[in-house]
Amino acid sequence: TDIIQTRLLSKQYGSATAVSNVSMNVKQGEIYGFLGPNGAGKSTIMKMLLGLVKPTGGQIELFGERLLVDSIDHLKRIGHLIETPVFYERLTAEQNLELHGEYMGYYNPQAAREALELVELLGVENKQVRQFSLGMRQRLGIARAISTRPELLILDEPINGLDPEGIHAMRILFRRLRDEWGISLLISSHLLSEIEQVADTIGVIHHGRLIREVSMDTVRAST
Ligand code: ADP
Numbered sequence: 102t103d104i105i106q107t108r109l110l111s112k113q114y115g116s117a118t119a120v121s122n123v124s125m126n127v128k129q130g131e132i133y134g135f136l137g138p139n140g141a142g143k144s145t146i147m148k149m150l151l152g153l154v155k156p157t158g159g160q161i162e163l164f165g166e167r168l169l170v171d172s173i174d175h176l177k178r179i180g181h182l183i184e185t186p187v188f189y190e191r192l193t194a195e196q197n198l199e200l201h202g203e204y205m206g207y208y209n210p211q212a213a214r215e216a217l218e219l220v221e222l223l224g225v226e227n228k229q230v231r232q233f234s235l236g237m238r239q240r241l242g243i244a245r246a247i248s249t250r251p252e253l254l255i256l257d258e259p260i261n262g263l264d265p266e267g268i269h270a271m272r273i274l275f276r277r278l279r280d281e282w283g284i285s286l287l288i289s290s291h292l293l294s295e296i297e298q299v300a301d302t303i304g305v306i307h308h309g310r311l312i313r314e315v316s317m318d319t320v321r322a323s324t
C-alpha cells in the first residue's frame with residue numbers, strides 16, 4: 102500500500118516553476134529519499150504534502166485518501182521536521198515534547214520517553230533546551246515529531262550540518278524508526294553520500310522535476 106502518492110504535482114510561484122509534474126509513490130514501511138541540489142524543489146514538495154503550500158497543479162493522496170484543501174485529520178498521522186526546529190529554550194526537552202503533545206491532542210508520557218530514548222536524549226531530558234547543541238536539537242526535533250506516534254515522518258535535510266558521528270547516529274535512527282516503529286520516512290538531502298545508505302528508494306529532483314527513481318535494493322543486490 103502507498104502512504105504517499107502524487108500525480109503530476111506542480112507548484113508555480115508567479116512565472117517561476119518550483120515543482121513540475123512530479124508523480125511518485127512512497128510505500129508503507131519505506132524510506133524514500135529526495136536527492137537534489139538546493140533550489141531543486143524538495144522542500145516545496147514536502148510543504149505541499151503537509152498542506153503548508155497549496156499546489157498549483159496535480160493531486161496528492163495520503164494514506165489512500167485524496168488530500169483536499171481543508172483536510173486536517175491526516176495531520177496527526179504525520180510527523181515532520183522541515184526547517185531548523187524551534188523550541189521553548191527555557192523549558193526542558195521533556196517539557197517541550199509535552200507541550201507539543203498537548204497541542205497535537207495526543208500526549209503520552211511513555212511514548213515521549215521512548216522517543217527521547219530512541220534519539221539518545223534520555224539522561225538530558227530535564228535540561229533546558231538552550232544548553233543543547235545543533236545535533237541534539239535536530240534529534241530533539243525528531244523525538245518531538247515521533248512522540249505523537251505518526252505513521253509517516255517527513256524530514257527536510259535532517260542530516261545537514263551534523264558531524265560524522267551525528268550523521269551515523271541519524272542513519273541508525275532512521276532504520277530503527279522504520280524497523281521498530283513501523284514508520285515510513287520521506288527524507289531530503291543535497292548529498293548522495295548522506296542518502297544512499299539510508300534510503301530504500303531515491304528520487305532525484307532537478308529543476309522541480311523528478312528525473313530519476315532508483316531502488317536501492319536493486320543497487321545493493323548487484324554490488
Ligand atoms: P529545495 O528544497 O530543493 O532546496 P525549494 O523547494 O526550497 O528547493 O525551492 C524550489 C524553488 O522554488 C527555488 O527556486 C526557490 O527559490 C523557489 N521558492 C521556494 N519557495 C518560494 C516562495 N515562497 N516564493 C517564491 N519562490 C519560492
Ligand code: ADP
Binds near residue numbers: 139140144
Ligand atoms: P531550503 O534551502 O531549506 O529549502 P530556502 O532558503 O530555499 O530553504 O527557503 C527558506 C524559506 O523562504 C522557505 O519558506 C521558502 O518558501 C521561502 N523562499 C525560498 N525562496 C524564495 C523566493 N525566491 N521568494 C520568496 N520566498 C522564498
